[in-house]
Amino acid sequence: MKQLVIPAAIALLLAACSSTPDADKAGGGAPVESRGPGVATVTTGGVDSQRLPPELTDPNNILSKRSVYFDYDNFEVKAEYRDLVASHAKFLTQNRQFRMLIQGNTDQRGSREYNLALGQKRADAVKRMLALLGAQEEQLEAVSLGEEKPKNEGQNEAAWAENRRADMLYNGEF
Amino acid sequence: MSRILCQIRRIGLLAVCALALLHASARAQLTIEITGAGANRIPVAIAEFGGDPAASRILTSVIRGDLERSGLFKMIDTSGEAITEATPPNFADWKSRGADALAAGSIGLSADGRQEARFRLYDVSRETVLGGSAFVTSKAMLRAAGHRIADVIYEKLTGEPGVFSTRIAYVVRVNAMRYELHIADADGQNSQVALISKEPIISPSWSPDGDRLAYVSFENKKPVVYAHSLASGKRVVVANFKGSNSAPAWSPDGRRVAVVLSKEGGSQIFLVNADGTGAQRLTSSSAINTEPYFSPDGQFVYFTSDRGGSPQIYRVGIGGGDVERISFEGSYNVSPRLSPDGKSMAFISRRDGGFRLSVMDLASRQVQVLTDSYKDESPTFAPNGRMILIATEAGGRGVLSAVSTDGRIKQRLSISAGDVREPAWGPFNK
Numbered sequence: 001m002k003q004l005v006i007p008a009a010i011a012l013l014l015a016a017c018s019s020t021p022d023a024d025k026a027g028g029g030a031p032v033e034s035r036g037p038g039v040a041t042v043t044t045g046g047v048d049s050q051r052l053p054p055e056l057t058d059p060n061n062i063l064s065k066r067s068v069y070f071d072y073d074n075f076e077v078k079a080e081y082r083d084l085v086a087s088h089a090k091f092l093t094q095n096r097q098f099r100m101l102i103q104g105n106t107d108q109r110g111s112r113e114y115n116l117a118l119g120q121k122r123a124d125a126v127k128r129m130l131a132l133l134g135a136q137e138e139q140l141e142a143v144s145l146g147e148e149k150p151k152n153e154g155q156n157e158a159a160w161a162e163n164r165r166a167d168m169l170y171n172g173e174f
Numbered sequence: 175m176s177r178i179l180c181q182i183r184r185i186g187l188l189a190v191c192a193l194a195l196l197h198a199s200a201r202a203q204l205t206i207e208i209t210g211a212g213a214n215r216i217p218v219a220i221a222e223f224g225g226d227p228a229a230s231r232i233l234t235s236v237i238r239g240d241l242e243r244s245g246l247f248k249m250i251d252t253s254g255e256a257i258t259e260a261t262p263p264n265f266a267d268w269k270s271r272g273a274d275a276l277a278a279g280s281i282g283l284s285a286d287g288r289q290e291a292r293f294r295l296y297d298v299s300r301e302t303v304l305g306g307s308a309f310v311t312s313k314a315m316l317r318a319a320g321h322r323i324a325d326v327i328y329e330k331l332t333g334e335p336g337v338f339s340t341r342i343a344y345v346v347r348v349n350a351m352r353y354e355l356h357i358a359d360a361d362g363q364n365s366q367v368a369l370i371s372k373e374p375i376i377s378p379s380w381s382p383d384g385d386r387l388a389y390v391s392f393e394n395k396k397p398v399v400y401a402h403s404l405a406s407g408k409r410v411v412v413a414n415f416k417g418s419n420s421a422p423a424w425s426p427d428g429r430r431v432a433v434v435l436s437k438e439g440g441s442q443i444f445l446v447n448a449d450g451t452g453a454q455r456l457t458s459s460s461a462i463n464t465e466p467y468f469s470p471d472g473q474f475v476y477f478t479s480d481r482g483g484s485p486q487i488y489r490v491g492i493g494g495g496d497v498e499r500i501s502f503e504g505s506y507n508v509s510p511r512l513s514p515d516g517k518s519m520a521f522i523s524r525r526d527g528g529f530r531l532s533v534m535d536l537a538s539r540q541v542q543v544l545t546d547s548y549k550d551e552s553p554t555f556a557p558n559g560r561m562i563l564i565a566t567e568a569g570g571r572g573v574l575s576a577v578s579t580d581g582r583i584k585q586r587l588s589i590s591a592g593d594v595r596e597p598a599w600g601p602f603n604k
Contacts, residue, residue: 038366038404038405039366040405041368042368111478111485111522111529114464116441116464120440120441121440124440142436143396144397148376
């Protein structure tokens with residue numbers, strides 16, 4: 001059985017350590033109950049977007065389409081998106097000053113980090129096809145947003161299908 | 175003893191210096207609801223403390239709340255009378271009220287004029303003193319003193335350290351354009367915002383000393399790993415390589431961080447120094463390798479991989495070499511987190527269509543499913559190993575839930591504004 005510590009003894013002990021430099025700085029009567037240190041709030045900066053050439057944003061141009069959709073648990077670029085990816089590969093080949101960020105996405109079922117890795121597989125698949133068709137490695141970066149940025153927040157198959165996706169962004173858009 | 179008190183005092187001073195930097199978020203407190211309790215709860219009486227009645231009420235309500243929420247104690251009505259640590263208790267009376275233990279104390283001035291909370295804990299049936307303590311405090315820090323006292327009572331009565339004065343981190347998604355990283359007391363109170371971002375924040379991980387949080391931020395339109403010093407707000411990039419950078423986990427000595435990088439293709443686990451230098455690849459399979467977590471002895475990294483066709487948990491020595499598969503039951507086992515004693519592993523297992531918190535005894539490989547949830551995520555052990563905090567869903571919203579490792583005690587922590595997710599339970603206070 002441990003004995004109760006007598007408060008007077010504690011006061012003596014506290015007085016005994018009041019010669020430490022930290023204690024001197026605080027001055028008298030400072031509340032010194034121990035808990036973790038305080039927390040300073042940080043606000044992150046935003047990203048400025050620049051103007052893109054009209055061919056990338058004209059709704060009648062295939063280059064304005066930027067999304068490749070995938071089947072459930074699948075990471076292959078489907079045949080119906082080959083023309084789209086090929087058009088962007090051609091643009092990148094003809095415009096070497098442009099860089100592209102490919103963001104892979106998943107639906108929101110399961111672990112966030114595992115989904116991040118699954119989204120990476122989708123982004124990597126699009127990147128590989130762009131590179132095969134002539135875009136240069138230095139122009140391309142494949143990253144994943146996992147399940148964090150759903151296009152459709154619904155909890156049904158239609159919403160999930162919209163979120164199984166890779167988006168192609170040009171510099172100025174990211 | 176003298177060393178410990180000096181230590182407590184020094185940390186307190188740091189807290190005071192940091193007060194100027196505080197950015198408390200009053201509207202976003204977590205509220206806790208207990209949805210289960212232990213089978214044999216110890217009946218405890220926490221008498222009102224002597225001294226200032228208002229201060230006593232704050233202190234004793236924190237102590238009672240902490241002990242009650244743990245699910246291990248039953249509070250005995252004390253009918254409001256104040257008993258100080260100096261008053262010999264009437265053991266026969268407390269015995270007749272059904273108390274096994276009694277705490278009494280007071281709030282007064284210490285010899286050098288500062289406010290002090292003192293208490294004594296009694297074993298009512300044996301009529302003996304179990305222990306006691308005194309904590310220098312202030313009006314603003316009364317809750318912290320209450321948590322400290324509750325920790326002492328918890329340890330005296332259960333034999334294991336209490337976690338009431340530890341902190342938790344979690345992410346609040348306020349809306350699609352605002353994400354906040356919060357640090358709160360283990361009871362969800364005193365929430366402070368460490369980071370506000372327009373883009374998601376995931377996977378917070380406490381440094382072993384509790385000073386820093388590593389996490390993944392998408393503020394640059396891609397996942398980047400930062401280490402964030404909580405007191406100063408200073409941030410260091412731990413990993414911002416080409417491709418994705420994610421899933422940070424500190425080594426037990428705090429020197430290295432395991433991260434997942436896609437810079438060499440796929441998702442591979444690397445060890446980097448906490449300042450971002452010296453990236454060293456640990457996994458070599460072409461499959462997905464993610465969610466690294468160090469064993470407490472620092473010798474192994476547990477992780478999730480789909481190298482066998484479905485996501486399962488594996489481990490590898492920190493020097494590389496042979497990879498050992500750990501999970502076998504079912505087709506989806508992810509998010510391994512080892513208990514502080516290294517004997518068991520919490521993870522998320524898909525069972526009957528739901529993602530459920532499970533625990534494996536590592537010696538026997540026996541698995542126990544602890545919840546019947548639909549969407550459990552991100553398990554994190556309390557530093558005493560008694561509870562596991564997870565993110566789950568209730569009423570279409572993200573909430574946190576604390577579950578005891580035997581599955582009996584369940585608490586739900588929810589927030590009125592927004593989704594709560596990505597919990598990380600901090601280490602013991604220094």
